[in-house]
Amino acid sequence: MTDFAIRRATADDLPAIVAMLADDPLGARQESPDDPAPYRAAFERLDRDPNQRLVVAVQDGRTVGTLQLTMIPGLSRRGATRSIIEGVRIHADVRGGGLGTQLIEWAIEESRRAGCALVQLTSDATRTDAHRFYERLGFEASHLGFKLPLD
Amino acid sequence: MTDFAIRRATADDLPAIVAMLADDPLGARQESPDDPAPYRAAFERLDRDPNQRLVVAVQDGRTVGTLQLTMIPGLSRRGATRSIIEGVRIHADVRGGGLGTQLIEWAIEESRRAGCALVQLTSDATRTDAHRFYERLGFEASHLGFKLPLD
Numbered sequence: 001m002t003d004f005a006i007r008r009a010t011a012d013d014l015p016a017i018v019a020m021l022a023d024d025p026l027g028a029r030q031e032s033p034d035d036p037a038p039y040r041a042a043f044e045r046l047d048r049d050p051n052q053r054l055v056v057a058v059q060d061g062r063t064v065g066t067l068q069l070t071m072i073p074g075l076s077r078r079g080a081t082r083s084i085i086e087g088v089r090i091h092a093d094v095r096g097g098g099l100g101t102q103l104i105e106w107a108i109e110e111s112r113r114a115g116c117a118l119v120q121l122t123s124d125a126t127r128t129d130a131h132r133f134y135e136r137l138g139f140e141a142s143h144l145g146f147k148l149p150l151d
Numbered sequence: 152m153t154d155f156a157i158r159r160a161t162a163d164d165l166p167a168i169v170a171m172l173a174d175d176p177l178g179a180r181q182e183s184p185d186d187p188a189p190y191r192a193a194f195e196r197l198d199r200d201p202n203q204r205l206v207v208a209v210q211d212g213r214t215v216g217t218l219q220l221t222m223i224p225g226l227s228r229r230g231a232t233r234s235i236i237e238g239v240r241i242h243a244d245v246r247g248g249g250l251g252t253q254l255i256e257w258a259i260e261e262s263r264r265a266g267c268a269l270v271q272l273t274s275d276a277t278r279t280d281a282h283r284f285y286e287r288l289g290f291e292a293s294h295l296g297f298k299l300p301l302d
Binding site for chain 1: 165168169172178181182183186189190191192193194196197200202203205219221223224225226227228229230231232235237238259262263267268269270271272273274275276282285286288289290291292293294295296297298299300301
């Protein structure tokens with residue numbers, strides 16, 4: 001087993017990323033891995049946005065992890081930029097091998113490089129294992145995350 | 152008393168916005184209203200980012216509310232774009248007058264216009280009045296919000 005390499009995602013990574021999004025107890029019903037068109041369009045929007053970092057983790061040539069980091073400028077906290085982590089997924093074959101930690105640590109370091117004052121994320125209230133994981137990495141569950149789906 | 156008008160913020164609104172950010176039990180220590188330079192620099196970053204909508208609410212020529220809406224493209228949910236509401240502040244003089252509802256409803260409608268599938272926000276766990284307010288507007292507190300300040 002070799003280490004994981006984290007690099008910027010390309011369009012060629014999309015099938016592997018979408019398969020990981022669909023292989024999730026909470027996300028499966030919301031995905032359509034057999035219809036790549038909406039994912040390709042979304043990838044184009046991500047790829048041309050300088051505040052977006054969509055990355056993948058690769059091991060032995062296989063795409064086995066992904067994470068999306070968004071830089072959000074703002075006025076509060078003396079004009080601080082914050083980053084938001086979304087879309088963290090680890091392939092079932094490599095879970096427990098430390099890749100989640102490596103991806104989040106990458107996101108924290110990339111946020112520092114970009115001058116962010118804060119890294120934030122939300123996690124479904126039912127994912128208690130994920131909550132312990134983020135707390136071990138230094139995050140504090142200080143907020144509630146509210147969502148409103150639009151029709 | 153006249154209605155509130157919601158419009159895009161300009162650099163001239165910055166002193167009023169920063170005063171509202173500083174007039175907050177949780178935010179006061181993090182702000183420096185007497186030093187406008189970092190806020191001006193952050194406003195420039197916001198103003199040139201096409202995924203950002205920084206708005207103010209104006210009543211009788213006074214800037215009495217603000218909200219920041221960020222559009223975030225993504226791959227999950229079939230390539231859905233989501234929006235994030237941050238920096239909601241209402242001037243103490245007009246609290247209870249319905250402006251909070253009007254600002255959040257504006258953000259929801261603007262998110263629909265931009266094609267978002269989801270609107271999300273986080274609220275400090277201690278702000279129980281705010282939680283009831285967001286639930287009345289249709290939001291569900293389905294997630295925990297994790298934050299990690301960077302040095």
